[in-house]
Amino acid sequence: MTFVASIINLKGGVGKTTTTVALAETLACVYNQKVLIIDLDPQTNASIMLLGEERWIDLDRSDRTLACLFSDAITGRAPRFDYMATLQRNVSNVKGAEMVDLLPASLDMMDMQEVLAVRRFEPSQSSYLPAWQNPSPPPIPAFGMDNAAVLTRIAKDEQELVFDLPVGLLSRVVGPYLAAYDVVLIDCPPNLGTLPQNGLYLSHAYLIPTVPDHLSTYGIPQIVQRIHRFAERIGRHLPPLGLVLSKYQSASSVHRAKKVELEKWGDLPVFEGFLRQSNQTAAAGEFNPAKRTFLKKYGDSDGNGPSLMLIGNEFLNRARQFDASL
């Protein structure tokens, strides 16, 4: 089975994209996992980071981004989204992380999110065959229920949801291809609009990166509550995998105190591994086609390499609650 996780936080700039890409590279390079990154953020940060601007512009101009999938739904035209042409293989510059692929985003998805949020879809729109009419429905997470029961449940929900609020579009179109991966990481924009809802709909669980300070952590209970309510609406159990602290500065008494406070919360597990504020990690945000080792890219004990290995291990341990084959 493929384990799918959304990387999400309503707060901007807390390290969602950095965590998504670094975790993907760690899982591929250190833990030999086949990983797909889905960039659902119209800011396109993960796409530019992994592809570079030139290659991304070329894909964007030729309709080979996820924008095409959403515009198919908006226009109701015959589907033009081509998964195989859009999928970018082997996008990591880390030696040994060859098994990282990417579905890139486009800036156009910003407007699409707004259109999708108010759009109602009619079942007669042929471009989006309901899942229950699809001969090979996307793999549906089992969540301890038997699959047939879940499928019926989802089909019922999609009847209400996909043609009401279109949150199942990504799952319907991309879901059937995900069996090729061990892990799928979805980089979400800093909101809970239709795009991240599409990501959550496809996910087994979600991960919250946060900077350990007051303002960055203030809204976390609200995110958990809102995602819980969303999960109830779609009839799913969608648990948080936990908090990953990022941009941690050990010299900051605020960061040190907040880390201890978060670890005492109890409801939401805090990953033991955390990402320190580091120049090397900031530099990793810039596209660089030159191949390097994992520790060269993320640093040794002075940087985030060993922490990432810890985070990768914890991630897989938590994911194994959903999928023992990982």
Ligand SMILES: Nc1ncnc2c1ncn2[C@@H]1O[C@H](COP(=O)(O)OP(=O)(O)OP(=O)(O)O)[C@@H](O)[C@H]1O
């Ligand atoms: N551990 C780190 N050390 C140094 N810089 C970091 C670290 N993590 C992230 N950054 C930098 O902080 C900025 C924000 O990070 P990132 O883009 O990952 O956040 P984000 O939560 O995805 O933001 P957005 O909400 O806009 O999508 C980037 O410039 C990134 O390079």
Ligand SMILES: [Mg+2]
């Ligand atoms: Mg981001």
